[in-house]
Amino acid sequence: MDSDSAVVADNINAIEDREATPRAKPPDKINIRDVAGEAGVSVATVSMVINNNPRISRATHGRVQRVIDRLGYRPSRPAQTLSGKYTQVIAVLLPALRHALADAYFGELLSGIADRAGKLGHKIIIEQAKPQYVKDGKHIELYERKFIDGYLCLGFNDKHKMLTDLATRQFPAIMVDNRFAGNQLDWIHCDYRLGAEQAMNCLLQLGHRKIAMIFAAPESATARDVLEVYTRRMAEQGMDRVDAWMADGMFTPEGGAAAAEKLAGAHPDLSAILCGNDKMALGAMHYLAQKGISVPNDVSIIGFDDIQHLPFIHPSLTTVHLPLYELGTAAVDRLIEKVRGKAGSVTEVLPTHLILRGSTSIVRNR
Amino acid sequence: MDSDSAVVADNINAIEDREATPRAKPPDKINIRDVAGEAGVSVATVSMVINNNPRISRATHGRVQRVIDRLGYRPSRPAQTLSGKYTQVIAVLLPALRHALADAYFGELLSGIADRAGKLGHKIIIEQAKPQYVKDGKHIELYERKFIDGYLCLGFNDKHKMLTDLATRQFPAIMVDNRFAGNQLDWIHCDYRLGAEQAMNCLLQLGHRKIAMIFAAPESATARDVLEVYTRRMAEQGMDRVDAWMADGMFTPEGGAAAAEKLAGAHPDLSAILCGNDKMALGAMHYLAQKGISVPNDVSIIGFDDIQHLPFIHPSLTTVHLPLYELGTAAVDRLIEKVRGKAGSVTEVLPTHLILRGSTSIVRNR
DNA sequence: ACCAGTTGTTAAACTGTTTTACTAAGGCTA
DNA sequence: TAGCCTTAGTAAAACAGTTTAACAACTGGT
Structure with missing residues (x-):
């Protein structure tokens, strides 16, 4: 049957x-x-x-x-990775800031990174380096267990000692938009010096001399670049004691407003404020508006970043445009070259330019 | 020896x-x-x-x-994956919005997802579903080439037909904070109906009857949930033709301002506006302030989302709090259960609550 | 006709883990 | 004391590819 x-x-x-x-x-x-x-x-x-x-x-x-x-x-990707040399994945490390993933600055960098990585057939893994994460050595595991080919480090500064872990082990890693203490790591960042020169040129040419500065994170090398240019240009104008003209704005609008209050209080005759980023500039403008001080008639403001989509800002903000998207794409290119062994040490700077909008004007006697 | x-x-x-x-x-x-x-x-x-x-x-x-x-x-992770069953990686799919990676709404969701995934030993890969990406079938490759164990889909709506690709192939996938046409996909979202009821209760109890609505993306199921509650509650008050009381604000502050202008023009007597998200509420408030219309004295405003860090908003915004962080963590839990075969179909709703702040007050005859 | 060189293809080794079927030893019951 | 479970560990197959040495089949030159 x-x-x-x-x-x-x-x-x-x-x-x-x-x-x-x-x-x-x-x-x-x-x-x-x-x-x-x-x-x-x-x-x-x-x-x-x-x-x-x-x-x-x-x-x-x-x-x-x-x-x-x-x-x-x-x-099968796992099989290809096991047999071959590369994972085709790169890690994007972020510091442990509460809203790092909702930030215009990081967002622009990430867009560039994601687009370029995608185009080159690479995936990106995003990790936030919280204290426990670092303590567990997860950032090291990432490479040693062959999750990834290399690291892009965003938003870190000299205080983030965990970066030395990557440096000493010689993992392929690039600092994006900053440098790390003693150049232990490769880096690529915007030309903050040039940006600061452009901003100072603008203000000085408009006749401003009493220029205050709202900075943030002096533990960051690029922030120090800006401070240095500001200090030098002020000294060139005979203004030697600039410390009293500077205030920390913590990168936030609220911090910017508080810093503006402090500066305006100490120097009622100030005619311009250079801000380390647009968010702090926004805060400063808000404070000045509340006090009835007109921007730009009484005080000129310049920011850094040129973040998109600042809603309803009036006047529009004169700012130093940072090519963050392009920085992201370039960082991916450099990292992949490095992974492939095609690159020596990476130290690269991308030019900025000034965007002249409504928050600056010729100085007026007050 | x-x-x-x-x-x-x-x-x-x-x-x-x-x-x-x-x-x-x-x-x-x-x-x-x-x-x-x-x-x-x-x-x-x-x-x-x-x-x-x-x-x-x-x-x-x-x-x-x-x-x-x-x-x-x-x-070695690749070796473990090859031999074992799982990659321990999950994909987070985002729609092709220009600033999706710099958005407070997505940022909060992503934080929850990233934290929970990390705690469970999983990595996340973030991808934006741009047209070319979908055309190349990259979203399908992701699973079929064993990059990932499953998908979390954020910010998609019924118009995004690519989601059917995941549904028909029965890939493990969960829609986060929305549903997909015909429930083809598992989902978990905030209780927008409840939120809308809470907002309407608030306004009605304050005596408002002429309530306008600024919505967005009616192709999204949860957006329709809100519209439906709004329409019903208005009908209960004898207001049957609400179409003229509604305007699309495109989820943006600018769109919200434009919608407010349209609504205020058509109904000078309106006393309250319900907004589909905080950004549109912000735009509406900005427009009203410019027109000299006082919030909340003349018009009450309620938003949705409760996004953090709205700088310098005055008055502070009454809004429906969406538990986005918790939604992110829950979505990860559900997805991993699903991957492990421990879950049937996932359809879950997380409760919202109203945060009463300064943009609402008792109705006043105008 | 013979040898060298080129081109296209293959067999086999290798990547690093998990898992299953098996074994040996020890403890317990009848 | 034989028979039967447990327990703890092992050998080998599987996972799904890449890489390389070797080889076969042509071609061209002498």
Whole structure:
């Protein structure tokens, strides 16, 4: 009977299956061997077709590619990584700031990074380096367990000692928009010096001399670049004791407002304020408006960043444009080159430019 | 002598190594076999130690663990993934909005997702579903090439047809803070109906009847939930033709301002505006302030989201708090359960609550 | 006709882990 | 004391690719 022979067949199959593939695999999950069998070539050939190896002839390539398409075969990334050298994943490390993932500055950098990485067939993993995270050595695991090929470090400064972990181990890593103490790490950042010169040129040419500065995070090298230019340009104008003309605005609008209050209180005759970023400039403008001090008629304001989508700011903000998106794309390029061993040490600077808008005007005697 | 026998042993090892591994491997890269050899156990035992398998005795576990620590061994994730079932990575898909990565709403969701995923030993990959990305089928590759275990979809609505690709293939995926056409996908979202009821209760109890609404994205199910409650509650008050009381604010402050202008023009007697999110509420308030219309004396405003860090908003905004952070953590939990096969279909709602601040007050005859 | 060189393809080794089936030893019951 | 569970550990197969040495089939030169 059919059922009998079926049983026998089943038993035979069961034995053979036991020998060949103990657990039956779902037939829809096809691998490189299936493709090779179907195309009548070896797995090596299929692998070479996938990777566009020129050793394969056009004819074979086409034939195999057709089988791949027909079967809907997709190479397993974990297998490729295990066998090959790279993960095609890069980590984006952020500091433990509460709203880092909702920030215009990081958002612009991340857009550039994500777009470029995607275009180059890389994925990005985003991690926030919270204290416990660092204590557990998760940032080291990331590379050592072969999750990633390398790191992009955003928003860190000299205080973040965990970066030395990456430096001493020689992991491929690039600091984005900053430098790290003693150049232990490769870096690429906007030309904050140039930006500061552009801003100071603008204010000085408009006749301003009593220029205050709202800075933030002096533990960051690029922030110090700006401070240094500001200090020098002021000294050139005979203003030697600038310390009383500077206040920390903590990178936030509220901090900017508080700093503006402090500065305006100490120097009622100030005619311009240079701000370390747009958010602090926004806060300063808000404070001045409340006090009935007109921007730009009484006080001129310049920011840094040129963040998009500042809603309803009046007057519009004159600012130093930082090419953050381009910085993100360039950082990805440099990191991948570094991973591939094609790059020596990376130290690169991207030019800024001033965007003249409504918050600056010629100085007026007050 | 000891040194002699050591030399002999070395030679034997050298020969065996030559046979086993033709190319010399860098000695710093140690694997499970090295650990097994050093500890005098099989690789299986080491594997079981790593994974805390109870089959291993306390004594052996301790001995092997010590070797692991001494050698600084870290299991290779790609190898674990290849051999095992899971990648321990989840994809966060975002729509192709220009500043999605700099948005307070997404930022809060992402924080919850990132924190919870990290705590559970998972990594997150963030991808924006741009047209070309979808056309290339990258969103499908992500799962089929075993980059990830599953998807969290943020900010999508019924218009995003690419989600059906995930649904038809039965990939583990959860829509976060929305539903998808015909419930093809699992979802978890804030209780927008409840939020709308809370907001309407508030306004009605304050005596408001001429309540306008600034909505956005009616192609989104949760947005429709709010509209539906608004329409019903208005109808209960005898207000049947509400269409003229509604305007699309596009989720942006500018859109909110424009919508407020349109509504205030059509209904100079309106006494309150319900806004689909805080950003549009902000825009509406800005427009009203410019027109000399006082909030809340002349017009009450209620928003949705309770986004943090709205700088210098006066009066402070009464709003429906959405538990976005918690939603993010819950979404991760549900997705991982689903990946592990521990969950059936996921349809979950998280309660909202009203935060009463300064932008609402009792109605006043105008 | 023979040898060298080029081209295209293959077999086999290798990547680093998990898992399953098996074994040996020890303890318990009948 | 034989028989049967447990317990703790091992050997080997599987996972799904890449890489390389070797080889076969041509081509061209002498």
